[in-house]
Structures are given as structure tokens and as C-alpha cells.
Amino acid sequence: MDFTPTEEQLLVQRTARDAAERLLLPKAAARDVSGEFPVAELKELAALGLLGVAVPEELGGSGMGTIAYSLAMMELGRGDASVSVAVSVTNMVAELIAANATPELAKQWVPRIVSGELIAGAFGLSEPETGSDAAAMRTTAVKSGSTWRISGSKQWITSGDHAGAIIVWAVTEPGAGHKGITAFVVPGNAKGLTVARLEEKMGLHGSSTAQLVLEEVEVGEDQILAQPGGGFALAMMALDGGRIGIASQAIGIARGALEAAVRYAGERQTFGQAIIKHQAIGNMLADAATWLDAATLMTLRAAATKDAKQPFSQHAAMAKLFATERAWQICDIALQVHGGYGYVRDFPVERMLRDVRAARIYEGTSEIQRLVIARNLLRAQ
Numbered sequence: 001m002d003f004t005p006t007e008e009q010l011l012v013q014r015t016a017r018d019a020a021e022r023l024l025l026p027k028a029a030a031r032d033v034s035g036e037f038p039v040a041e042l043k044e045l046a047a048l049g050l051l052g053v054a055v056p057e058e059l060g061g062s063g064m065g066t067i068a069y070s071l072a073m074m075e076l077g078r079g080d081a082s083v084s085v086a087v088s089v090t091n092m093v094a095e096l097i098a099a100n101a102t103p104e105l106a107k108q109w110v111p112r113i114v115s116g117e118l119i120a121g122a123f124g125l126s127e128p129e130t131g132s133d134a135a136a137m138r139t140t141a142v143k144s145g146s147t148w149r150i151s152g153s154k155q156w157i158t159s160g161d162h163a164g165a166i167i168v169w170a171v172t173e174p175g176a177g178h179k180g181i182t183a184f185v186v187p188g189n190a191k192g193l194t195v196a197r198l199e200e201k202m203g204l205h206g207s208s209t210a211q212l213v214l215e216e217v218e219v220g221e222d223q224i225l226a227q228p229g230g231g232f233a234l235a236m237m238a239l240d241g242g243r244i245g246i247a248s249q250a251i252g253i254a255r256g257a258l259e260a261a262v263r264y265a266g267e268r269q270t271f272g273q274a275i276i277k278h279q280a281i282g283n284m285l286a287d288a289a290t291w292l293d294a295a296t297l298m299t300l301r302a303a304a305t306k307d308a309k310q311p312f313s314q315h316a317a318m319a320k321l322f323a324t325e326r327a328w329q330i331c332d333i334a335l336q337v338h339g340g341y342g343y344v345r346d347f348p349v350e351r352m353l354r355d356v357r358a359a360r361i362y363e364g365t366s367e368i369q370r371l372v373i374a375r376n377l378l379r380a381q
């Protein structure tokens with residue numbers, strides 16, 4: 001399979017790189033301390049077409065597909081992981097609505113999400129009691145005339161306190177398991193929707209992570225994204241695509257860490273020579289560069305498979321598993337190469353290590369990726 005980027009895809013990559021260098025990198029360390037949500041940055045990235053990279057142009061997106069999206073996410077992850085989380089969820093939400101909503105619903109939401117008018121999109125699947133086992137969710141939606149009333153709580157919702165549009169999954173047929181779940185588009189300012197708590201995280205401080213409570217939130221029948229019973233399948237499909245974004249984000253963070261480590265190892269002298277010339281340090285950096293290359297190729301392969309409209313679940317799960325696990329190791333190596341300076345805030349690698357850790361958890365933990373991969377192996381026999 002050829003997934004060499006085209007000129008147009010490389011242009012998206014360059015746009016994202018310039019934006020990361022100009023808007024994100026200079027403020028990443030300060031944002032880590034302040035925890036400021038990047039409203040202005042998201043609006044600028046929207047103006048550059050980076051909130052709807054794979055969304056069709058007729059809905060206001062860039063129509064550039066998944067390879068371009070992946071390349072852009074690598075650049076933004078390298079710039080500031082915190083900002084790239086909001087970007088990845090917003091792209092995922094816009095793409096999901098564009099591909100699955102009625103034309104009216106898509107027109108109502110997608111152009112406003114990708115233009116930055118709504119600041120961000122949010123993905124409301126996880127709950128306090130159910131993350132990996134999302135089908136066991138407890139949030140319910142009950143029909144009353146032509147409206148649905150949604151009640152329950154959603155946990156870990158990225159940008160949940162800022163998003164203008166939230167996809168909320170709820171049980172519409174209790175007892176039907178994963179076949180009794182429906183997805184709705186809920187406005188961020190809906191009556192009955194409140195932010196119960198904002199998490200204090202180990203990293204990704206510029207990304208907000210909210211617990212949302214829904215008390216009889218009313219939405220019209222026209223806000224159904226997946227027909228009753230089809231919601232869970234839609235969530236799994238969205239996560240398959242989302243995993244390409246998270247693999248790309250992790251690669252970007254790890255690339256930033258490796259660049260910092262190589263720079264430092266070329267400058268720092270011990271025992272009369274640059275530390276990169278000590279074989280133990282050189283070997284670690286060589287391994288890190290090799291893993292990064294492999295992760296990039298695997299992720300671009302998953303993106304190309306999705307763009308070719310072929311089944312891509314296996315490629316996406318493998319890319320996410322490999323890229324996020326190795327990215328964590330690469331950031332740890334980068335910290336080690338910095339010695340004591342790696343452990344303090346004067347250098348960026350401790351932040352990168354804290355930020356990249358979440359990538360092994362969200363959009364399906366590494367254990368869940370292995371589960372998906374093993375199931376697909378059995379099916380392929």
C-alpha cells in the first residue's frame with residue numbers, strides 16, 4: 001500500500017507545523033502551569049482548516065482525508081499536546097456528525113464546529129462507572145412526544161465545559177445491552193446540563209476534562225445521530241478513527257521529546273565528550289528514532305486504509321497500541337538523557353512525559369487495543 005503523502009497533504013502538514021511553531025510551542029510551558037484553555041488558539045486553528053481536516057468541504061471542512069489529518073495531528077502534538085487533545089476530539093466529533101447525521105442535522109452543527117464558532121466539539125461516551133465497558137452505561141434517554149429527555153452523568157469529557165456541541169450516548173432500550181444505545185447531539189448550553197467537576201490531571205493541563213451531569217436534558221427527535229439501537233456501533237466506529245488521531249498525537253509529542261534529547265546529548269559533555277558519543281546514550285536514541293519511524297509508518301498505513309474505505313479497525317488499533325506505548329518510552333528516554341535537568345521544568349521533557357501518558361488510556365486503553373487486535377486475529381482465521 002502506497003501512503004506517500006501528496007503535495008496537498010504535505011501542504012496541510014506545513015500549515016499545521018507553522019501554526020504549531022507560531023501559536024503553540026512558545027506558550028506550551030506557560031499553559032502547563034496556568035492550565036488556560038486555548039480558546040484563541042482553537043479559533044486560529046479553525047481558520048486554518050485544522051478543526052475539520054477530513055470533513056467534506058460542503059460542510060465547511062477541508063476535505064483532505066485521514067492522512068492529512070494524521071500529519072497535522074503529529075505537528076500539533078509536537079507543538080502542545082494539551083491543545084492537540086481538543087483538536088483531535090473536535091475533528092472526530094465533526095467527522096462523525098458529517099458522516100452519520102441527516103443532511104439537516106449535519107448542516108445545523110458541522111459548519112459551526114469546524115469554523116470554531118462553537119469553540120470545540122465533545123464526545124460523551126464514558127461514565128463514572130463505565131469506561132472500557134461503555135455498553136454498560138447508565139445514562140438514559142426517555143421519549144416523550146417528539147422530544148427525548150436525557151439523564152445521567154458523563155465522565156472524563158474532553159473540552160466538556162467549553163464545547164458548543166456534545167455527542168451524548170444514552171440507553172434508550174434498557175435490557176437490550178449494546179443494541180439499546182442511541183447517540184444524540186446535545187448543545188453545550190442545554191438546560192439541565194451542568195459541569196459537576198473539572199479533573200486535576202497529571203498532564204495535559206491546557207485540556208479541560210469535565211464530569212457532566214444531565215438532568216432531564218431535552219433534545220428534539222431531529223437531534224438523534226444514530227438511530228435507536230445503533231449508537232454503540234457508531235461509537236466503536238468513531239473510536240477506530242479517533243485512534244489514528246491519538247497515535248498521531250503521541251508520535252508528535254515523542255518527536256518533540258526526541259528532538260530535545262538529541263540536541264541536549266550533542267551539547268552536554270561528560271568525561272571529555274558529548275554524551276551522545278557514549279554508546280549507552282547513542283543506543284537509547286537510536287532505538288527511540290527507530291520506534292518513532294515504525295509508529296509513523298503504521299499510523300499512516302491505518303490512515304491510508306481508512307481513506308481507501310477499507311476495514312481499518314485492526315490497523316488503527318495496532319498503530320494506537322504501538323505508537324502510544326513507544327511514545328511513552330521515548331519520552332522517558334528523553335528525560336533520562338537529560339539527567340537531573342530532565343526532572344525539572346527548565347526543560348520540556350518532564351511535561352512531555354506527563355502529557356503523553358494519557359494516550360495509553362483514552363480512546364481505548366492499551367489493554368483494550370490488544371483485545372481488539374486479538375479478536376480480529378480470530379475473525380481473520
Ligand SMILES: Cc1cc2nc3c(=O)[nH]c(=O)nc-3n(C[C@H](O)[C@H](O)[C@H](O)COP(=O)(O)OP(=O)(O)OC[C@H]3O[C@@H](n4cnc5c(N)ncnc54)[C@H](O)[C@@H]3O)c2cc1C
Pocket residue numbers: 089122123124125126127129130131132133155156157158159201204209358361362363364365366367368371
Ligand atoms: C485525559 C482523559 C481524557 C478523556 N477524554 C474522554 C472523552 O472526551 N470522552 C470520553 O467518552 N471518554 C474520555 N476519556 C475516558 C477514557 O476513554 C477512559 O478512561 C478509558 O476508556 C478507560 O476507562 P476507565 O477509566 O473507566 O477504566 P476501566 O475501564 O475501569 O479500566 C481500568 C483498567 O482495567 C483494564 N481493563 C478494563 N477492561 C479490560 C478487559 N476487558 N481486558 C483487559 N483489561 C481491561 C483497563 O485497560 C485499565 O487498565 C478520557 C480519559 C482521560 C484520562
